[in-house]
Structures are given as structure tokens and as C-alpha cells.
Amino acid sequence: MREQRRQNQADRNLLTWERLAQSEILPPEDGRVISHFGYNVEVEDISGSRFRCAIRETAGQEPVCGDRVQWSRSGNALQQGVIWSIHERKNALQRPSVGGHVQTVAANIDLLLITLTAEDPNEGLLDRYLVAAEASAMEAIIVVNKTDRLATLEFLEQIFQPYVDMDYRICYVSAQTGQGIAELESLLRHKISIFSGHSGVGKSSIISRWIQNDAEKPTIGASHELSGQGRHTTTVARLYHLPMGGSLIDSPGIREFGLVNISKGVLAHYFRDMARHAKPCRFANCSHEHEPACGVKEAVLAGQVSQKRYDSMLRIFHSLPNT
Ligand SMILES: Nc1nc2c(ncn2[C@@H]2O[C@H](COP(=O)(O)OP(=O)(O)O)[C@@H](O)[C@H]2O)c(=O)[nH]1
Ligand SMILES: [Mg+2]
Numbered sequence: 001m002r003e004q005r006r007q008n009q010a011d012r013n014l015l016t017w018e019r020l021a022q023s024e025i026l027p028p029e030d031g032r033v034i035s036h037f038g039y040n041v042e043v044e045d046i047s048g049s050r051f052r053c054a055i056r057e058t059a060g061q062e063p064v065c066g067d068r069v070q071w072s073r074s075g076n077a078l079q080q081g082v083i084w085s086i087h088e089r090k091n092a093l094q095r096p097s098v099g100g101h102v103q104t105v106a107a108n109i110d111l112l113l114i115t116l117t118a119e120d121p122n123e124g125l126l127d128r129y130l131v132a133a134e135a136s137a138m139e140a141i142i143v144v145n146k147t148d149r150l151a152t153l154e155f156l157e158q159i160f161q162p163y164v165d166m167d168y169r170i171c172y173v174s175a176q177t178g179q180g181i182a183e184l185e186s187l188l189r190h191k192i193s194i195f196s197g198h199s200g201v202g203k204s205s206i207i208s209r210w211i212q213n214d215a216e217k218p219t220i221g222a223s224h225e226l227s228g229q230g231r232h233t234t235t236v237a238r239l240y241h242l243p244m245g246g247s248l249i250d251s252p253g254i255r256e257f258g259l260v261n262i263s264k265g266v267l268a269h270y271f272r273d274m275a276r277h278a279k280p281c282r283f284a285n286c287s288h289e290h291e292p293a294c295g296v297k298e299a300v301l302a303g304q305v306s307q308k309r310y311d312s313m314l315r316i317f318h319s320l321p322n323t
């Protein structure tokens with residue numbers, strides 16, 4: 001009964017093509033998807049005005065945050081429109097969803113911000129995100145937040161030195177004190193970035209520093225993501241404009257992260273410190289564990305690849321499906 005009532009409510013709010021087609025439809029134009037809520041999508045035109053849009057079947061697939069689309073506004077003055085097609089994606093961030101499906105979280109991303117905390121930097125998670133970034137041709141930046149909780153960064157710098165050696169960028173920041181935020185800002189300028197990382201690491205707190213308008217600020221505190229209450233919670237992802245130029249996508253959806261479309265055979269090639277050692281492996285599908293003539297194992301023995309990174313690679317390897 002309650003379910004039925006909620007369904008009716010949802011139907012009333014839903015903008016369908018049939019409803020929209022009762023008014024005039026203007027000629028197609030280009031736009032960008034800002035967020036996706038339920039069956040509707042919010043599209044921004046080139047001047048920054050936002051329109052709630054229905055999706056035509058011609059679009060072929062679900063538009064996601066960051067998509068460039070061809071759409072039409074309606075003549076009804078209600079800031080409504082319809083999406084006809086999705087322009088080809090430069091890349092897409094995906095994750096596994098229920099029932100063995102793949103969910104696309106966002107598209108056309110320049111920078112993947114991998115957010116960790118100073119108190120508990122989770123390197124296992126970091127290595128997974130780095131693989132995702134390499135595989136989808138996104139630049140990765142490691143953001144270590146809550147540095148205000150530590151007296152010194154020395155210990156962290158030791159942990160992250162191997163990543164610096166691999167040419168990854170590390171930003172030590174504190175959303176609370178503002179430390180390091182200016183440097184991060186300069187890296188995000190004119191780029192489309194997406195935040196990833198566990199719930200509670202401070203993604204929304206960092207974004208809030210750049211959003212002037214209180215009504216636009218993301219909610220801080222992780223609980224709303226779990227309960228489904230509060231502002232902006234039904235969206236899978238939401239794009240914010242940054243005052244210094246560029247945009248940032250906040251996404252509660254990718255707090256649980258898994259790899260998709262990565263096969264066991266290519267995994268080591270996405271580890272920057274292992275890629276060149278994996279090339280000479282005798283077997284194309286080498287697991288780098290038991291096989292003879294394995295370049296990766298030899299590199300570990302020779303001290304060119306750390307045992308820690310090797311173990312991390314194997315853990316991910318065993319978590320991937322056998323395809
Ligand atoms: N001490 C400290 N706490 C922070 C910092 N950034 C965020 N927090 C707190 O961490 C909690 C989660 O923050 P939130 O931004 O919602 O994290 P999100 O889930 O990653 O978006 C909140 O209680 C914040 O006040 C920081 O730099 N230092
Ligand atoms: Mg958040």
C-alpha cells in the first residue's frame with residue numbers, strides 16, 4: 001500500500017516523453033549531463049541553465065553525469081527538455097552493481113581523485129582505484145585528507161614514496177584547516193574531476209570549500225548516503241562547477257568500489273611498477289605466481305618491485321573473475 005503510494009508520487013514527478021510532447025519541442029542543441037535522478041536527467045545548456053529532461057529510446061543507453069548529449073528544450077518555459085543522443089564518451093568510470101551488472105557512474109573524466117585519510121590510508125583500495133584509472137585513461141591524483149589529525153606527515157610520506165616514484169601526484173590536505181587545498185585547486189583547474197574513496201573520508205567537505213551557494217553545497221556526514229535522506233541523495237552522481245574553472249563530480253555511489261572489465265591477463269600491466277616486467281612473461285595469461293619464466297616474479301626477487309605491491313597485485317588478481 002505504502003509502496004503503491006510512493007510509486008504514484010514518483011509517477012507524478014516523472015517527466016515522460018508523452019507528457020513533454022504535448023508542448024512544442026525546439027531544435028536540437030548540445031549540452032552536458034549534470035545529474036541523474038530516477039528516470040530523469042538534468043542537462044545544462046552551453047550558457048549554464050539547467051533543464052530536467054526525459055530520455056528518448058534513440059539515446060541507446062542511459063546518460064550519466066559528465067555525458068555530452070544532443071537534446072532539445074521544450075517551448076513550455078518549465079525548464080524541461082528531451083535527450084536524443086549521447087556523444088561518444090572519452091572514457092567512463094564503472095563499477096559492479098547488483099546481479100552481476102555493470103553500472104556506469106560518470107563519463108568523460110580527466111582526473112580521478114582517490115581520497116584517503118591520513119589516519120588510515122587504505123593502500124589496498126588505492127591500488128584498485130589506480131588500476132581503474134590506468135585502465136580507463138584517467139589521470140589519478142591521490143588526495144590524503146584529514147592531515148590536521150597528525151602531528152607530522154613523515155610517516156605518510158614514507159608510505160607514499162613508492163607512488164611518488166611511479167609519478168603519481170599526492171596531495172596532503174585538510175578540509176578542516178584548508179591546508180593543501182590551494183595546491184589541489186590548481187590541479188583541478190579547467191579539468192573534469194571525480195571524487196572517489198570510502199564514505200567519511202571527507203570528499204563532500206572538500207567540495208564544500210569551493211561551493212559559495214549554501215543551497216548547492218553537498219551534505220556533510222556520511223549517514224545520509226546510507227539512509228537515503230537529505231539533499232542530492234537520489235542522484236547517482238552530481239557535477240559541481242568550481243570557482244577556478246573546471247568541474248568536480250561527487251558520487252556517493254562509488255564508495256564501494258570494485259573493478260569491472262579488467263581481465264586477469266592484463267592486470268599487472270596496469271601496475272606502473274610492474275608493466276614492463278610483465279611483458280617478457282612466457283605465458284600471456286601468466287598469474288605471476290607459479291609460472292616459470294615470469295618477469296614479474298624475477299623483478300620482485302631482484303628488488304625492482306616491492307613485495308608489498310606484488311602482494312597487492314595478487315590480492316586483486318584473485319578477486320577478478322576467471323575470464
Ligand atoms: N578532522 C577532520 N575531519 C574532517 C576533515 N574533512 C572531513 N572531516 C569530517 O569527516 C566526516 C565525513 O566528511 P564528509 O565530507 O561527509 O565525507 P564523505 O563521505 O567522503 O563525503 C565529517 O564529520 C567531517 O566533518 C578534515 O580535514 N579533518
Ligand atoms: Mg559525501
Ligand SMILES: [Zn+2]
Binds near residue numbers: 281289291293294
Ligand atoms: Zn608473470
